[in-house]
Amino acid sequence: MNDTPRRGPIARFFIGLWDAMNFTRRLILNLVFFALLFIVLAILGAGPRTRPLLDRTTLVIAPEGALVEQYSNDPLTRALGKAMGERGGEVQLRDLVRALDAARDDKRIERVVLDLDELDASGFASLREVAQAVARVKASGKQVVAFAEMMDQKQYLLAAQANEVYLDPMGGMLLEGLGRYRTYYRQGLQDKLGVDVHLFKVGEYKSAAEPYVLDAASPEAKEADLFWMNDVWQRYLGDVAKARKLDATQLAQSIDQMPAGIASAQGDLARFALQTKLVDGLKTREEVDDLLVQRGVADDDADGGFRQASLDEYLLQLDSGLEAVDGRPQVAVIVAEGEIRSGEQPPGTVGGESTAALLREARDDENVKAVVLRVDSPGGEVFASEQIRREVVALKKAGKPVSVSMGDLAASGGYWISMDADRIYADASTITGSIGIFGLIPTIPRALDKIGVHSDGVGTTRFAGAFDITRPLQPEVGEVIQSVINKGYRDFTGRVASARNKPVEQVDAIARGRVWSGEQAKERGLVDELGGLQQAIEFAATKAKLGKPDSYHVRYIEKAATPFERFFTGFVGSRAGGAWLRDSDMARSLLAKASPQAAADLRFLEGAITPTRGVPVKALAYCFCGL
Structure with a gap:
């Protein structure tokens, strides 16, 4: 018979410590489990915070x-x-x-x-x-x-x-x-800081970048x-x-x-x-x-x-009272609100790729028979605007009518993405037009000189590194940039002329960066009808031959919420969830760290000078014309 050896006091201490740690771990896990179970049961039992709507x-x-x-x-x-x-x-x-x-x-x-x-x-x-x-x-x-x-x-x-x-x-x-x-920065930038801002534009009324090169309007x-x-x-x-x-x-x-x-x-x-x-x-x-x-x-x-x-x-x-599934044909509404930027952008900003993807989704969806593009944008990058315009054209080629409903502002790039629609609606007080292009390049050698910093080096050609902002801008480089901007303006006015069935000369006369109210734009043929979103929806449905309003369904196509967002939104909308969040300091501190934070918008100038591969300057169709 073998006797189990007795453990010494040191071994017994560490074994006891280990058992205590195991017990604590299991206790914490069980508490977390039951807390989560309580939350789920609260969600299932609480329901939405609504009361029956009574008479009067x-x-x-x-x-x-x-x-x-x-x-x-x-x-x-x-x-x-x-x-x-x-x-x-x-x-x-x-x-x-x-x-x-x-x-x-x-x-x-x-x-x-x-x-x-x-x-x-x-x-x-x-x-x-x-x-x-x-x-x-x-x-x-x-x-x-x-x-x-x-x-x-x-x-x-x-x-x-x-x-x-x-x-x-x-x-x-x-x-x-x-x-x-507006605030004008020329003296502060150039005279005080030594930052030389070079503006290239077409159109004497294209005033978006004036604050960087003038002291007054x-x-x-x-x-x-x-x-x-x-x-x-x-x-x-x-x-x-x-x-x-x-x-x-x-x-x-x-x-x-x-x-x-x-x-x-x-x-x-x-x-x-x-x-x-x-x-x-x-x-x-x-x-x-x-x-x-x-x-x-x-x-x-x-x-x-x-x-x-x-x-x-x-x-x-x-x-x-909405039905979960609606089998009627659909008129899709896609919102383009905010500055137009390249790539994928969150709601509140128009993305060349993300907004184009929403339009493409409408084109590929067999249930969508017509599309309304609701535009509220001052414009932005030309290439991103062109990506969106191409999807509008593709929708029309696919046999799906497209109307545009302009909101407060559909100017410059906002007009670019609108011009090819079957019909453009605007409120009489909408701000639109601003058909023009500009580019903006700051150079900072004088600013660097103020702090004793200088730029020097070599290149294989006289244009190697010519667009480096730490070097003075050569006149020949300025000619290249102006040629790019001129081409952008020709593209803009040419596309407007084609979309609106007007001679280029007639478009140029009402373009050149000039801003119009919706009423003034209609008088000049840039807008088809005065009206709001409902009128644009009715036109698209009529052109698609969808019948009376009750025979079709209006659906907004937007970026879908994730399953977790839908789950947690339902929880915090319940009575129990709302009370827990309001009354729990722990919940406040945890959620403050875990909840998503919206990325800060880039300043306009920072976005304007961000280099783009293959081009010397980012062509911008932007309007600082909001109220």
Whole structure:
């Protein structure tokens, strides 16, 4: 019989330590497992944070953040932001319009309230689409009430459509007109830093790069800007005057005489807005809530004390009724929003490859019978724009009609990707045109000399290293670059002439980098019809012979969310998930490290000088013409 040898005290210590570590490891793994199991069960049991929509509900539309065509961040980031109570962000134009149009015919919605303090609008074309949707609600007989504590003139364009507009007594609202002022860097770059910026362009109105070579706007730039801005501003005054039953001329005079008017109101901006009949009354938020309680249904559990549904809640209601599979033929909508850059780009930026891939997906999908390209872009790189234009042409060759709906801005490269569509629609206040090309090259030998740094070396030809920014730019090299830019302009105007069935000379007369409003562009044949996205969809469907609107389905083709993003978005949208994220400091700290972060946009100048293989300068079709 063999006896088991006794372990010494040192061995027993390490064995005990090992057992303790094993126990701790198993305990942690079990805790993590049960925590994950609890989360999954919470997701399955909680469901979406929606309540049945009751009769006599007030729809409260209080958009927070920028009004955009397409979200620029992923669903997970948006869901996390909402769950943690972050303010700001983005609201999609399409969501605002469809909520308003649905509310117009929804018998459960008694009235609509517009709370506009947090809306950050960009251009007037998209605002006019929302304003028209508000006007349709009012025309249906449903009351629309607008309120703000502080309001700018863009927010006011929406508020003006309401039956009643209220402003906080301590608030303010001014109509001031349109202006566009830019910062000019020539003296700072060249005289102070010694950076010589060389601009090559075609078109005296192509002013995008002027700030790098001038100290003030050129006469041509001021002439062109004032021409289209006056057109947009007069239309704005007309829209407000019509909605408020005012005289547009008197409204313009009240703005011109603003100092005297505000003085007569003793510096009270809210009272001045009331005196000029831009608002119907001065009320605090609590007083507006009391008014809505009296007119609606009291609900002590709701914000403000009246029965209501928020924009997000109402959109969930609308989406919950959608069928999982729709067998009807499709009109695909593809959004091209932001600067046009090469390669794969995230939403909010147009990628030569990524946006072209979406168009190609529509071409290859047998269920898609027609396509609408929604463009809101100042342009960007010429080659990337051409990649997208080629896909538009390929769609037409495949027998699928293509219409373009221009948003706030479809200029320069934004027009390049639009011009070959079967029909181009623009709002009268869209900014478009800017048909021109430029290139920008800085050289820094003088800047280096200021700190005692110099560049020297040898090359096998006199042009070897000629495009190195640490060397002075030779005149012969400048001639090469200008030839490239001239060729780009010929390509641009030639393609416009072919697409729009116009002589090149006629296109050149309205090109040369000049910017137009949508109305002005239509007068010059650059746009076919004035209208919004819905009109572009109806045209594409009609041309594809799809029948009445209820016989086809409109589908946005966008980059799909990953399975994890869909899973986690559903979790944080649930009651349990939202509460866990709001109340758990641990969750906040972990998610702050793990959640995806959007890459910072490249500065325009940095992108312009990024070298491209095989070409001496990156040809740009870009317009700094937004408001």
